[in-house]
Amino acid sequence: MSGKVMGLLKRIHTRLRLNSIQNVITLSFTSVMLLAMLIVSISLYHLFSDSAERNAVTSTQQIIDQVSLNLNSYVAEMMEISDIIRSSLTSDNFDKDELSDILNVTAKIRKDIVTMVVYSQKGDVIISNPIGVYNKNFEVTTQDWFIELLNNPANYIFLSPHVQRFFENSHPWVVSLCRGVTYYENEEPIVLVTMVDMNFSTIEQMCNNVSLGKRGYIYIIDEYGNMVYHPQQQMIYAGLKTENAIDALTREPGSYFDDHTGEKRIMTVKDVGHSGWKIVGISYVDELVANRKYFNGFILLITLFAIAFEILASFFISAKISRPIKLLETQMKRLETGDFDISVEVKGEGEVKQLSKAFNIMVARIKMLMEQIITEQEEKRKSELKALQAQINPHFLYNTLDSIIWMNENENYEGVSVMVAALARLFRISLSRGNEIISIGDELEHVKSYLTIQKVRYGDKFDYSIDVDSTLLSRKTLKLILQPIIENAIHHGVSPLNEKGIIKISVSSESDKILFQVSDNGYGITPEILSELLVQESTSYHGSGSSGVGLKNVNERIKLCYGEEYGLEILSEVDVGTTVNIRIPYNGL
Amino acid sequence: MRLIKNISCITALLILITFISGCLGNSIMKSEDQIHIEVIVKNRIAPFWTVVEMGAIAAGREFGVNIHFDGPTDEKDIEEQINMVQRAIDLKADAIVLAACDSEELVDIAHEALSKKIPVITIDSGINSQKVKSFIGTDNVGAGEKLGQALVNKVGDSCKIVVMSFVKGAASCDQREEGLFKTLDMYEDIQIVDIIYCNSDVDTAENLTVEIIEKYSDIDAIVGLNAYGTTGAAKAIIEQNKVGTIKIIGFDSTPEEVRYLERDIIQSLVVQNPFSMGYLGVKYAFEAIKNEKIPNIVDTGSTVIDKDSMFYIENQKLVFPFTDGLSDPTVIP
Numbered sequence: 068m069s070g071k072v073m074g075l076l077k078r079i080h081t082r083l084r085l086n087s088i089q090n091v092i093t094l095s096f097t098s099v100m101l102l103a104m105l106i107v108s109i110s111l112y113h114l115f116s117d118s119a120e121r122n123a124v125t126s127t128q129q130i131i132d133q134v135s136l137n138l139n140s141y142v143a144e145m146m147e148i149s150d151i152i153r154s155s156l157t158s159d160n161f162d163k164d165e166l167s168d169i170l171n172v173t174a175k176i177r178k179d180i181v182t183m184v185v186y187s188q189k190g191d192v193i194i195s196n197p198i199g200v201y202n203k204n205f206e207v208t209t210q211d212w213f214i215e216l217l218n219n220p221a222n223y224i225f226l227s228p229h230v231q232r233f234f235e236n237s238h239p240w241v242v243s244l245c246r247g248v249t250y251y252e253n254e255e256p257i258v259l260v261t262m263v264d265m266n267f268s269t270i271e272q273m274c275n276n277v278s279l280g281k282r283g284y285i286y287i288i289d290e291y292g293n294m295v296y297h298p299q300q301q302m303i304y305a306g307l308k309t310e311n312a313i314d315a316l317t318r319e320p321g322s323y324f325d326d327h328t329g330e331k332r333i334m335t336v337k338d339v340g341h342s343g344w345k346i347v348g349i350s351y352v353d354e355l356v357a358n359r360k361y362f363n364g365f366i367l368l369i370t371l372f373a374i375a376f377e378i379l380a381s382f383f384i385s386a387k388i389s390r391p392i393k394l395l396e397t398q399m400k401r402l403e404t405g406d407f408d409i410s411v412e413v414k415g416e417g418e419v420k421q422l423s424k425a426f427n428i429m430v431a432r433i434k435m436l437m438e439q440i441i442t443e444q445e446e447k448r449k450s451e452l453k454a455l456q457a458q459i460n461p462h463f464l465y466n467t468l469d470s471i472i473w474m475n476e477n478e479n480y481e482g483v484s485v486m487v488a489a490l491a492r493l494f495r496i497s498l499s500r501g502n503e504i505i506s507i508g509d510e511l512e513h514v515k516s517y518l519t520i521q522k523v524r525y526g527d528k529f530d531y532s533i534d535v536d537s538t539l540l541s542r543k544t545l546k547l548i549l550q551p552i553i554e555n556a557i558h559h560g561v562s563p564l565n566e567k568g569i570i571k572i573s574v575s576s577e578s579d580k581i582l583f584q585v586s587d588n589g590y591g592i593t594p595e596i597l598s599e600l601l602v603q604e605s606t607s608y609h610g611s612g613s614s615g616v617g618l619k620n621v622n623e624r625i626k627l628c629y630g631e632e633y634g635l636e637i638l639s640e641v642d643v644g645t646t647v648n649i650r651i652p653y654n655g656l
Numbered sequence: 657m658r659l660i661k662n663i664s665c666i667t668a669l670l671i672l673i674t675f676i677s678g679c680l681g682n683s684i685m686k687s688e689d690q691i692h693i694e695v696i697v698k699n700r701i702a703p704f705w706t707v708v709e710m711g712a713i714a715a716g717r718e719f720g721v722n723i724h725f726d727g728p729t730d731e732k733d734i735e736e737q738i739n740m741v742q743r744a745i746d747l748k749a750d751a752i753v754l755a756a757c758d759s760e761e762l763v764d765i766a767h768e769a770l771s772k773k774i775p776v777i778t779i780d781s782g783i784n785s786q787k788v789k790s791f792i793g794t795d796n797v798g799a800g801e802k803l804g805q806a807l808v809n810k811v812g813d814s815c816k817i818v819v820m821s822f823v824k825g826a827a828s829c830d831q832r833e834e835g836l837f838k839t840l841d842m843y844e845d846i847q848i849v850d851i852i853y854c855n856s857d858v859d860t861a862e863n864l865t866v867e868i869i870e871k872y873s874d875i876d877a878i879v880g881l882n883a884y885g886t887t888g889a890a891k892a893i894i895e896q897n898k899v900g901t902i903k904i905i906g907f908d909s910t911p912e913e914v915r916y917l918e919r920d921i922i923q924s925l926v927v928q929n930p931f932s933m934g935y936l937g938v939k940y941a942f943e944a945i946k947n948e949k950i951p952n953i954v955d956t957g958s959t960v961i962d963k964d965s966m967f968y969i970e971n972q973k974l975v976f977p978f979t980d981g982l983s984d985p986t987v988i989p
Contacts, residue, residue, distance in 0.1 A: 230967060230972045236915055282717070282718045282719070298714060302711075304970045304973055304974065307956075
């Protein structure tokens, strides 16, 4: 199962080429950008939310301050009016007509005053403005505030908005300010109570006209937490809406978060001087959120566009980077199939340019080497063929057969059989079933056969010795490398000598090489000729008896087969002799 | 080849993103300002409905929706109300809040609205339909029971009464009667002399009351089941000089009724909460538009008031609603 899954994943991987440079660049670039965009968006969002919230709180506070200021001045004006009435009463004998005038003027100036009343201690109306049919059902003496003022006349008492019951048939909503006044008649203190009723709709309008967002509103509570004003007072009395008035009551002026309705709201509390009221402004956080939603959408939009743009950009950038690499890749594929006639157009970024250049150089080198190998192989074949041809040189064969015939005529039959056997061995080893590599033992056998034949030809003109480290006999060597050297030694070294020539052959190991050494005591070779020996084509200047294959051939064959560090070394001193060193690897094929 | 494929993929992606963001942008731009709720009541100008309008406007303000308030000038003009609902449908209102003049006649047009995917919320007076599920208003049976209890409190458990009902067959009428009789059944000595129907007309109620007073001179009280009946009865009592002799237990709190209550002509009133009806009607209509689940029946409650308790701070708002800054429609004498 897991194997299947792995296989599938691998297929997808291969199909999508997720590891291709282009995709790696695109993916990593995209993810990095995505992360960056996310961080930027989130921090932007928070920044905006915070500032939006702060702004909302500040503006709510400013609005509440304004309302509070208005209410304060409203209350202060009420108190002023109350004081005017009071001051006209405190004079020892007050004139009812004068007071009536004052009330009339005040009522004319202040349209928001509904009623001004002066009550006697017993609750009778001494004077009122306007004058009307008093509500008989309304007993002012039973009211708490009236009793309170009789005891402490100097106090101001605010009555929360209520329905006025002063007149029959008239029930306006009013806010009342009541205060007692004491004056003395015949040394007797008499307490009067003044009441100023102001139209509540003014306060209502003050609160209603402010806008705390679309849904925000203001409500007012008195010092006991009773609702003085609420835009949906009916709902509150009906229990369909609740307000966290007690919480607001305990709060110091300021802004707080409130979620008692389950919705996050900002509650701003502010005191109204004198009256003991508190204004509470409610604004809804989700209206900010609506703004925030808009902002979110905006950010999202920008982010999406940025991501789209970024994907596109990274795609093109990665394509630009990877295109030369891909080109290189396809060219390499072609190379794999053996097509060397390719050259990458060198362009792209710095590294890729270098890579392309190196690739081109490499291809050129490979191509050159390939050609070299081909020519070398050809040469190898050619020189081998030459070496082989040398073995069946007709001249040599003729001379040898001539020697055999001559021996036969002299009835030297033993000599004949030796010669024939040697000749047969010579050719057997030369051919050696087409193998190029033979053992050192065979190579020496081949040389011995050759020397046997040549010794018969040349009589006692020379002697030879073979000195071999027997452990090396089984080592391998390129065939037919000693014979041409020895042929040279016989022809140019020992045969022109008047005394007996000596050819020494030795095989020894020299560190990781095997050293064949062929030395003669001939005339030696002059340095001029020596320097040309390995360069010159076949040294067949002496015609007869020469195999026609020179030292150069041997040298080249060794180098082709084993490498440049192997081959021939010719040391010669005129009148002393010549030594040819042949080196092949110890572990040669 | 691969390049072309990739480019086409990316182009498709881009188009998709543009499309999504376009949709997103649209949904952001579409604010709730465009929501339009039609409130159609029985009577555009009566004080009771003015307070319903106040509630509706308060809710409209709170939820940020446009409110259009309408209704015939005569509660019996069913045809006009049907036309108004038709107009609301034609104007593609997002929801209709309806106080039906007739529980049968408005069923078809309400169904038409529903078939056009316009939610219909009924307030005060519902319609006989299984499809219109939401009703917001006074529990009339409960209000009837309270009416009976107020009678017992003010007149006593042994009396002769006449019930001034309004339209036989109207749902609210039947339910109030049901509640009233439920309470009165517990008192053996309360005798219901007659039930009369004023057809929601003050003059009719007044004339009927005069007739009743002549017919049954020994009755102790008249129980009014709506504002018209109560007002008419009060007028007749004043006219016939029977104030105090024949007591009135009534329904609703028009300024006129309140004046009679204060002058002891009416002894007790069962007051509804029209503000809540308007407010909740719009609130639930708004929620219905947003496909939120809304309750089937919402009782806005009723309160018994008398001369004294009407000035209790918690009752003042019910009895003396603010109306557009004009604190009271009554004039200072």
